[in-house]
Amino acid sequence: MAELQFRVRGTVADAGLTYRQRLHRLAGLAEEAVDGPAVGEACREALEKGVICDLAEGHAPYRPRYVLPDYGVLLRQGSAFLELEPARDLDEALAFLLIAYTAVPSITTYPVYLGDLDKLLAPYVDGVGDEELYKRLRLFWISLDRMLPDAFVHTNIGPEDTRVGRTILRLERELKQVVPNLTLKVDPASTPDDLVLDGVRTVFECAKPHFANHPMMVGDLGADYAVVSCYNSLKVGGGSHTLVRLNLAEVARQCGGTTETFLTETLPHYVELTAQLIEARVRYLVEVAGFYEHDWLVDEGLISLDRFSAMFGIYGLAEAVEGLLDHKAYGRDAEANELSYRITETVAALVAARPLPYCEGNGGRAFLHAQSGIDSDVGVTAGTRIPVGREPALFEHLSAVAPHHRLFAAGVSDVLAFDDTVRRNPRAVVDIIRGVFSNGMRDFTFNLDSNDFIRITGYLVRKSDLAKNARHESTVLGAGSIRNSHVDRRSVKRVISHESDPRAGR
Template identity: 40%
Template sequence: MLATLQDILDTVKAENLTYQQKLMTLGNIAERLFDPRDLLGYSDEEWQYLQNQMICDLNEGYAVYRPRYILPDYSVYVKNGCRFLDLPVPKTLDEVLDGLLIIYSHVPSITTFPVYIGRLDSLLEPFICDEAQDYIKIKRFLNHIDKTVPDSFCHANIGPYETRAGRLILQAVIELENTTPNMTIRYDKNKTSREFAELAAKACLLVSKPSFANDAYYRADLGEEYGVASCYNALPECGGAYTLTRLRLGTIARACSSVTEMVEQLLPKVAKLALSTMDKRHQFIVEQSNFFKTSFLEQEGFIKRTNFTGMFAIVGLADATNHLLRQEGLDETFGQSARGEEIATAIMQKLKSVNDSHIGVYAERTDNHYLLHAQVGASIDAEDKLNTPAHRVKVGQEPTLLAHLKQSAPYHQYFPSGTGDLFVFDQTYVDHLDAVVDIIDGAFALNYRYITTYLKNTDLIRVTGYLVKKSEVERFRQGEAVLRDTTWFGAGTDDCAQVFDRQLRDQGNVNAG
């Protein structure tokens, strides 16, 4: 959407934004003051489909001056220090923690904050000497991140191997109960000890992190050097993603009267237009913004331009399918309909075909193609209330746990840059961590890429791919300024998709699995 001078004034006068949040918002408004038809060369038809909300660029802006997601290889600092920041090679845990905090403050993203802070356990493990004292330092380090990077799109990775640093990180995460950083364990039951997996599962239940990524699956698609950033976005490490553009499938489907019209006509047309806008944005970032020419991250090897790609995303698969089921006279819903699965699969197969045939711009690392992504949703436009996150079943229409796992698993194959499902359990599961890990192993055996859970009665919950505190969301809804910008997004996503009310998975459901 184009911005206006009134948007600037409204932001300046806002009572529910902090100074830092106003600064970030004003920067985004400035990027959107330019008409992309003039600046980026968008065609009138491309702009038309952005205006009618079938294509959504997530308000990234048009005068784009940095990639959306940056995943530095922080081991470069551990090995070489950082010349630009006058940081020598760290020799102690204090030095590596201090240096990482300094570097994080210089890593940009679409949120202005770092969305990836590295494989923390691997980075810290060589410096662990006294676990009792080092735990205090790691806990203080993580708390510092929560208070200075108030954005739970900030994401840390651990695993797949158990380490002393990994255990200390999980213990600190449980004790702190902070929303930031978000966290993923790269899990492989052939590499990850059962004890470490159960400790991660305990943390996931109690504080909604870490989520579990199917490490073998992601390595097969992206190679060993990948990271999980932001919500659950798997991208090349030492690189990242220039941009993320999504299709609102529910919006597209409602303009169609049949599956054939959707799959064979309108969907491929809109998808091709969206991919073309991505090409133009990437060209501007690389050729005109001079980001890679001026960033010390590129100059010192923390990132490489050739490791970046684009993310082509979807929301609203459930809504598109439900509409098309009604067009066929069927009173059924996605997630509990055999015909619905046929329709949804046809949509995804067509989208994959269009994406596979498109030669992307500056996407060498991913064979000159963009990566499909299951986007978690937003509250940018009224249409977002009509588009459920990703390929998830609408809240209130979920099948039982085993049926849900089997229903969802086939869609994970389409999304190498990230997808995931969430399951809410009750307090009793804290005493049955073995059962939780068994569920995760079962999901990965079905070719799940990513799975997460949390307890129904906790304040800290996972909204979609990121975390919020329900108490903080309530304060924001009352008009108060709150620390974390993700609180706005959490409130909006709950308004759109009722994510605070997901079905509780009871013991009977698990036993059935």
């Protein structure tokens, strides 16, 4: 109790935090004052050793980690809870959405999903001229950043080319805001190269959007999916109860035997312990907290329990491989790469075989996720990524990581840093995106060092925000990741044209 009081006083007096940030931390401290969901001794020991990590979700889960409301239903039917009639025009739709976002829960306290805004707003833009659309969306876009100051707030556009989507890209280039995070869905059948090119040029200015392989996502999640928070892909109308991650580097350290022992004994043991923690947290949320029995989103049909699952995350793959193979370099050594594929395939099979309650959104199983890391991670690499600063050349890098992507329906991401000369040849990046998607990458994310943004994992911070009290809570987290994981030191890649190097577009 004395330690808790000390932490509360420290939070209250922390001049580096805004009022909202202090409120969020104080709520977390209150939650830590109770015992967490009951787990067995082996699971508890794995948590204490850092083999399993609950991402500080709290001891008393009372809201899902990620919630993806069907805002289209909300706009069409109105809301008794919010006392709003159905939206009749663009102004009403924009105001309705801003109001609704304030009442959507998540692990961050802010909504992680704003809807696929190009589709949501399409019924309301007929008869609205381009400049009038720009003016109204500009005020809406500024409001999102000021009212929801957290870089995990996320929206999607695409795969079709729309006036709203194009206006959003224009606004991103001009406003250069942290919020919202943005994904462009790309479909070879319906997304024109010119729209992808517009997205690439937008990245040059503000490090957004991500590019998502739409056919691959639909194949795993169905047509009603979205990318949220960092780059987590889930079902609209559902979401994820929880995200628990397994530190593969620590699993390898616990092995004490051969690679085969690791794959057949140690890894299955810790996958099961991770699943036990996930199950305990899910049962608490559903059966004890009763979230799905009383929340307004459920009552009004915006979410349903049968579209939810849980997320089983992994990280530290690079360190696990290199520890098992006496420091052979993942990403550069063929033997290391092959072992990495065996590890993720083994995890995927084990997770797919482990039933979990209240996870009907994925057939009673957790979604597998390549977890992107947190600010306190030291000496361990996010997800299935190659360690920062040790990435090989572009083609070798993409060839090494792409085979993992098919396994991670709930998200996997590799962040690439491109040389500024790519500004002279943005169509080469379009070729790369088309090529890597045809070869099985789920998500493509890149940035230039010359703009004001650093992509931490799947979210952004502005370099200019790091030296001052941060309005965006995510900036505080980003500063920790820069300090501990050196994510600002990614190996910079020079992009050449497809004609000069045919491998670039494969």
